[in-house]
Amino acid sequence: MAFLSRAKITSRVLSSFNITEQEFSTSSAKKLGRLSVDKDLSLADELIHLEISGLSPEQKITLHSSVSSGTSAILESFGHYVADHNGYISLAKHQSVGGDYHGIEPMGPLSFMKPSILNKRKHHRFMMKDPTKPFQINFRVFEDFIHSLDDTLAQNRFEIDPDLSISRTYVAPGVVEIPVWDGKVRATLYLPPGKGPFPGVVSMSGGYPGAMKYKAALLASHGFAALALKYFGEDDLSDDFFNVKIEYVEEAVRFMMNNSAVDDKNGVGVVANCYGATIALAAASVLPEGLIRCVACINGWSFPSGQLTYKGECLSPKFKPILLTSLSSDGIRRWNYCYAISGKRLDKIQSLSLNFFERHDISYLFVAGEDDGYVPAKLLSSVTTDILESVGHPDYEVVSYEGAGHLIEHQYYPLARVAWTFGEAHLNGGKQPFHSSAQNDSWPRILNFLSDKLETHVG
Template identity: 35%
Template sequence: MLRGVSLRAIGLWKPPHRPTLSRAVTITAYPQSGLADERLQIKVLGLSPRQQVSLRAVVVDEQGCLFNSCAHYEADGTGNVDLHRDPSHGGNYTGLLPMGLLWSLSPSVMEKPYKRLEKKDILKSPMIVELLVHRGQVDPKGIPAEVTARLKVERLFAAPGVRRIRLKDGAVRGSLFLPPGEGPFPGVIDMFGDDGGLVEFRSSLLASRGFASLALPYFAFEDLPPGMTEFHLEYFEEAAKFLVRHPMVRGPGVGVIGTGKGADLALSMITFLPQVVAAVSISGCCSNTAARLHYGDLILPGLSYDMSRVGISEGAVFDISVALDDPLDPANSQSLIPVEKAEGHFLFVVGEDDLNWKSSVYAKAAVDRLQEQGKENFTLLSYPGAGHRIDPPCSPFCLAAIDRVLGVPILGGGELQAHCHAQEDSWQKMQDFLRLHLT
C-alpha cells in the first residue's frame, strides 16, 4: 500500500477470484437394474428452484426400432423433481404418474406407428431404458432441447438364477422357466392370443416370482400348425401332463394363464382336463373362438368373425369390437365352453373398455353360468377404463397394435392411467390366486 493511499481508492486493488459454484444436474432411478415388473423411483437433482424441464425415456428394441416418451416437470423450491411426488404438466401424459415415462413409451415419429414394445430375447440381455433431462418444455414430437443429465436403466425379464429349458417333448413345444432354488414350485402354463409363436416374457417374470412356468405356443412356431384352423385339446393335455410330472413342479395339479384366444383355451383346459385346477382368463371369451377345438369325439365349433362388421377409425385403425359372432346368441350355443363342469377355480381379468371384443360381457356370462349351477369357484376382476391386452406391470399402454394375422392396426381400447393401473393390480392378484390354488 502506498503511504496514506489505499489501492482500492486508486483502482489498483482487485478482489481475489472465487469461482461460482453450480450444482451438476443428475437423474437417479431405483432400482437402476431390476425386474421389468418393478416400479422405478425416478428423481432429478441439482436444478434451479422452479426450473422447468422435460424428462424423456428412450428404448431401442431388438429390431432397432426407437420408442420414446416425454413429460414436463417443474422443480420444487430446492431444485429437485420426484416423480413419486410431482405431477407432469404436459407431454405424453399429465398428472401424478410415477411410472408414466414407461407406461407411455410408443414408437417415435420416425418409426412405423402401432408397433408393440415387447421383449423377445429374454435371457440374452436386459431391456435398456435411457432417461434424459432436457432444458425447458420439449415438444414430444419435435427436436429435443439440450440434455443436462442422462441415465441408463436395466429392465430384467428374468431374475438371477432363473433357468430356461427349450422343449421338444413329444408334440409339446415351448420354453419351461424354472425359478432359482431346489423347488418344487407351483406349475403354470402360459399362453397368448392370435399373434401365435412363442411369447416368453410373462413366463420368465412368473419364474422370477416363484412359479415353474411353461410358455406354450400352439401355432406358428416350429412344426406346429402355421395358422388357426383347428386345435386338438390333446396337445394342451400333453403339456399339462408334462408339467405335472416334472420333478421341479409341485402337484397334484397345475394352473394356466391365457390372454385373448389363449384365455378361451385356458377355460377349455380347466373344464376338460383334470390336471388343470386353476385358470386365469385375461380378456377372453366364454366360447371357443376362431377355430374348431377337438377333444376325442367332442367338437366345439369356433365362433367366426364377420369382416363386414369391421369399422375403420381415424388413422386407418381397424375396430373389430363387434366382428365376432355373438357367443350369447342361442344359434351359437354349441361353441359355449361348459365351464360349470370344471372342478377347479377361475380368475377372470377384463377391461371394461376392451374394444378388441366384449370381454367384460363374456366374463360376466361365464360367471352367470357358474352361479346358475350354484358354484362359487370364481373371482372376477373388472377394470373401468382398461383395454384389451392386460400385461405385467410397467408394460407400455398400447391403444392400437398391428395384428400379425391381418397385418393392420387393431384397436384395443382403454386409457393410459386406468389400463396401467389394471396391469399393476391384476398382476399381484393373479400370483396370489395361483399360489392359493396350487399350493
Template identity: 35%
Template sequence: MAKLTAVPLTALVDEPVHIRVTGLAPFQVVCLQASLKDEKGVLFRSQAFYRASEMGEVDLKHDSSLGGDYMGVHPMGLFWSLKPEKPLSRLLKRNVNIPHQLHIKLCYPYFPVEGIVVSPPLDSLILERWYKAPGVTRIQVKEGRIRGALFLPPGEGPFPGVIDLFGVAGGLIEFRASLLASHGFATLALAYFGYDDLPSRLEKIDLEYFEEGVEFLLRHPKVLGPGVGIISVCIGAEIGLSMAISLKQITAAVLINGPNFVSGIPHVYRGQVNPPIPFNEEFILTNALGLAEFYRTFEETADKDSKYCFPIEKAHGHFLFVVGEDDKNLNSKVHANQATAQLMKNGKKNWTLLSYPGAGHLIEPPYSPLCPASRTPSVIPGVYWGGEVIPHAAAQEHAWKEIQKFLKQHLIPDLRSWL
C-alpha cells in the first residue's frame, strides 16, 4: 500500500522537509502534487512526476523529477515551484500568527481530459509552514510617529536588533521580521506609508522618521546595541542605504536589489533635501505579457554620472549587497557594482556582494515560490520582476544563510559568547 511521509510536518518556512513515498510497485511512475490557499483565497499549485526504485520507493532527497513544474533532484521543488491560479498574484503572508497549510497528494499520473473522472489520491498529508517560531513575541508598535510590529525571540536576551524595510507594496509586511526573530534577532517591521495613520502615498522619504525607528529599537531593554542592522529590498534598500550613510547607529545593512541613488522620491534629513535623479520614461519597457519592466529607466544617468550616487563611502557600518542578475525592475547588478567600486575607490573594505545569475527582483526567504510578476497599486496591469524558477530558488536558499551570518558578525560584539 502506497504511503506518503514528510518530516517534519510542522516547521518554519525556511526549514527543509524530507518527503518520501513507500509501498509502490517497482518502477511505478507517480505524481506528487502540492497546493495551498493564501489569505485572499488564491490557490497555488505545483506538481512533479517521479519513478519509483526497484524497491518501490521515491525519496525526493535523492530522486530526480521526470517532469512537471521542475526536473532534476530538488528536495524542496514542490514548495518553490508553486504557481498561482490567479495571474499576477504574489504569495505574501500577512498574518504570521497562523501558518500556511500545504496539502501534498500522491496520485496516479494523469492528463486532464474533459469527462474523465480522476482517481482519488493514493495518499495525502498536510504540512504546517510557520513564519513565527514558538515563543516569539509580537508587539504592535505605535509610539510617536513610529508604526510597525516588533518581534522578540524567546528568552531574556539581549538580542541583535534589525529593522526590516520593504518597498512599493507599502503597508506593514511582517513575514521576514517574524522569521528573523525566530532565528534570534529582535526585529522591527517598520511601515512607512499605506498603513494606519501614515501617508497613503509616498511624497518624501523623511529620514528622521527612520531615525526614530532606530532609536526606538535601541531603547528596548532586550536589544543588544550599540548599533542595529537593516534588511531591505527595492525602495526599502534605497532607504536602507541612505540611513546607513546618515545614521551612525547603523552597523550592518543588507540591501537586496536596490539602487545606489535617489530613484523617484526626495530624501529629506534635518533640512537637507536629496532630490531624485532624472529618468527616461522612453526606457520603460512593456514585455510580451504587457507588463512593465523598469530596469533600464536610469541608464543614461546612474551608469555614467557618479554625481547622482549616494556618498556611500561616508557610511560607518558594513554592507551586504544581494543582487538578482535577472532583476527586471532595477538594474541591480550595475547599481551594486557601482556602489562597491565607489567604496574601493575610497579605500573601503566594508562590503560583501552576492550576485546570483537567473535570480529576479523579489529574493525572499528559502522555499518561497518565485513571483516573476505581480500587481502593484501604481502600475497597471502589473510589474515584471524577473527570475528563473530553479536559479532563483537556489539564490534564496544561499542568500538567507549568508544574510544571517552577516548580521550576526556585525551586530554581536563577542559572537563566541553569544553562540
C-alpha cells in the first residue's frame, strides 16, 4: 500500500534553478580584479570553477570566502594567489601559496572554511537545518597577502560588498520534501523529481537530536528516495540517546518498502554515522531478509555501549568499553572509548560485536577517519576487516583515511574539528588537507555503493 493513503502528510516541491555564468566587477577601491564562476547556483557537493581576471601580471592577491550557516555563525577562509603573466588566476590550475590551504585546491575556499573569530561562540559547525533553503557563499579579493584574518587590513572585511556571491543548495530542481509522522516513525522524506520508483535509502545521524536532513536531501538530489530518520530528542521520541529499540528502525524500513515511490525489489540502503551507524549495524544483524540490502557505516561502533534491543532481546554484548573523557583548559571535551581488544583472539572479538557479519545477503561499506576524536576508528576498521574475512563475507569494503576526523560528510563540507554536542564543545578530530581529501573520496564512493547495491543508476 502506498504511504500516501496512510499517513497524514504535506509536501512541497522545491523550486528549480538555472545554471548560468556570472561575472561581477569590483566596486571598491580595496578590491580588484574580476571574479567569474561557471555556476551561480549549484548543489552542495558539486564542483565549481572560479577564476579571477583583470589583475596585473604577477600580482599578489588574497582570496577571501565566507558563508553564514543555519545558526547564523560565519565560516570563512583565505588563500594567497599570484597572477600569471596575463593577470589571470584559475583555482583549477593555479596553486595557493599560503593562507588556509596550499597547492591546487579548486574548492579550497569552501572545503577549508573555519569558524570565524568574529563569532560570539567558538567551534560552530556548518549545518543547514533547513536544507530547502539555499545558502550564499561570498568572495572578496584583497591586494597583496593577508597573513591572518586578525590583521587590521582584514578587520572590516564584512563591511565591504562581496566581489562575487554564489548560492549552494541541497535540493535539485523538483525534489519533494515530505514530513513523516506515520505510526511510530518520525522523519522527513525527500523524493527526486519524476515518477519513480526510486531506490530507497534511510539516513541516520549520531548524537544530534532529531535528524540532520541535509544528507537525505542531497541523496534525493542524486536520485534516491531518502528518509531522514529521527530516533531521539524530538517530537514524542525519547531523549535517551543510547537505548534504542530496533523495531523502530524496522518500522521505518517497512514504511519505505511500502511507499509506491520506492523501488522495493532489492530492499533499502542505510547510510549512517556515529551511533546511528551502530544502530544500522544492529538492524542489519536482526531484521528479516529482504528489508536491508546494504549499509554504509561512517565512523560507527560495531561494539555498542548502549542498550539495543529487538523483540525484547538485548543485542548489545556484555562487554562494556571504558569511556575516557577529559576537559582541556580551553573547554574542549576530549573523550574516547577504550576497547582494549587488540590482543584478544578473533573468536572472542566476534563475541563482542553485533552479528551483522553473519548476514551475507547484506553488503557493507565502512568509512573510517583515523583521527576520529570519538572512536578508535583505525583499530575498529582493522577488527571489522578481520571479522568479515574470517566468515568469508562475500561483499564488503573497509576504507580508512589518514588524518580524517569523526564528521566525514559530503564533498566540500567544512571540517568541524570541534563541535557542540550535548551542550559542550567536543573534539571530533580531523586535520586538513587529509579530512577534505577523505570527503572528496568517500562521498562519491558512498553514492556509487548505494547505486550498485540497489541496482539502479542515479545522477
